[in-house]
Amino acid sequence: MNKQRAQEIAKSSVMCNVTYNGKPIYIQHVDENNETARIFPIGQPENEQDVSLSSLVEK
Template sequence: MNIQRAKEIYASEDMISVHLDGEPVWIEHVDSDNGMATVQVGSRPTNTHTVGVERLEEQGS
């Protein structure tokens, strides 16, 4: 995924399926300057990771 699409998904009111290494995630924050995104893995709000947006995959597109 590219940084622009990550920002669009983050800002969207629609539920858009995104996966990291095959696991569903929610985008919590996008750092445009560094090409990074903070994502929540699963349903636990404390389970977050900061990864390069290129590792994120939009599902069903």
């Protein structure tokens, strides 16, 4: 996923269908410098992690 689209999704109030390793996730924040995103699986906010933007897929 490109940086700009990830930022749009993170700022949007509308839930987008984005996955990480095949699992639906929520994007909390995008780090432009490192090209990573702070994410967590839907319904599991305690499982936050930083992942590469290239590993995120919008369906």
